[in-house]
Amino acid sequence: RHKLKHTRLFRSPSNTDDMAEEAKKLAGYAAVDNHVQNNQVVGVGSGSTIVYAVDRLAERVRQEKLNIVCVPTSFQLDVAIDGADEVDAALTLIKGGGGCLTQEKIVASCAKHFIVIADFRKDSSALGQQWKKGVPIEVIPMAYVPVSRTIAKRFGGEAVLRMAVSKAGPVVTDNSNFILDWKFEHIHNWKEVNIAIKMIPGTHTHTHTHTHTHTHWNCCWCSPSYSGL
Numbered sequence: 001r002h003k004l005k006h007t008r009l010f011r012s013p014s015n016t017d018d019m020a021e022e023a024k025k026l027a028g029y030a031a032v033d034n035h036v037q038n039n040q041v042v043g044v045g046s047g048s049t050i051v052y053a054v055d056r057l058a059e060r061v062r063q064e065k066l067n068i069v070c071v072p073t074s075f076q077l078d079v080a081i082d083g084a085d086e087v088d089a090a091l092t093l094i095k096g097g098g099g100c101l102t103q104e105k106i107v108a109s110c111a112k113h114f115i116v117i118a119d120f121r122k123d124s125s126a127l128g129q130q131w132k133k134g135v136p137i138e139v140i141p142m143a144y145v146p147v148s149r150t151i152a153k154r155f156g157g158e159a160v161l162r163m164a165v166s167k168a169g170p171v172v173t174d175n176s177n178f179i180l181d182w183k184f185e186h187i188h189n190w191k192e193v194n195i196a197i198k199m200i201p202g203t204h205t206h207t208h209t210h211t212h213t214h215t216h217w218n219c220c221w222c223s224p225s226y227s228g229l
């Protein structure tokens with residue numbers, strides 16, 4: 001702000017864009033230089049100004065060997081990288097073994113490219129061969145019984161409430177929801193089943209932020225034994 005205030009160039013329309021870029025850079029750099037220290041967790045927002053802050057952050061991490069964890073709040077991710085529990089021949093995934101499926105899916109959906117990294121143990125020709133625990137489905141707590149019954153009735157198998165290791169109660173997700181692990185019996189048309197499950201009240205509504213999600217994604221994957229993407 002100081003620099004802009006004292007330059008006549010700022011008032012020239014032809015230079016306004018350049019000056020604005022310079023101002024954004026100054027602001028981004030100043031924020032990182034004055035407020036970010038080693039061993040911090042930093043939220044990274046969205047927009048064109050934040051790009052300069054990220055550039056500066058990267059520079060400082062390199063030069064000063066800082067240990068910084070960044071949490072994106074942006075919908076502008078270029079690449080998202082994540083693991084998976086099982087990958088079938090059509091590159092359809094089961095994810096959510098760790099219970100973070102909703103956030104993972106949101107982050108992946110915000111990225112231009114989604115890369116799944118998986119080792120050979122997760123490679124299968126049809127889902128269910130490797131990951132025996134079923135497809136994780138995040139549900140609103142009050143709905144877990146009807147959702148579980150509906151899934152079993154419509155698609156077969158059994159959708160079991162995931163319990164905490166201590167057995168003291170159900171696993172509660174970061175979104176305060178429960179998880180059903182659906183142990184399916186037959187090979188399904190995953191695209192159709194995906195949509196059908198999302199339509200069951202309690203697993204998905206278009207306006208509710210505490211949605212649900214059963215995770216299988218068509219995507220790319222790679223592993224030491226598989227070089228294709």
Ligand code: 5RP
Binds near residue numbers: 097098099101104
């Ligand atoms: C967590 C996930 C994980 O990506 C998935 O469970 C794979 O984990 P790991 O790489 O430890 O085998 O979906 O919800």
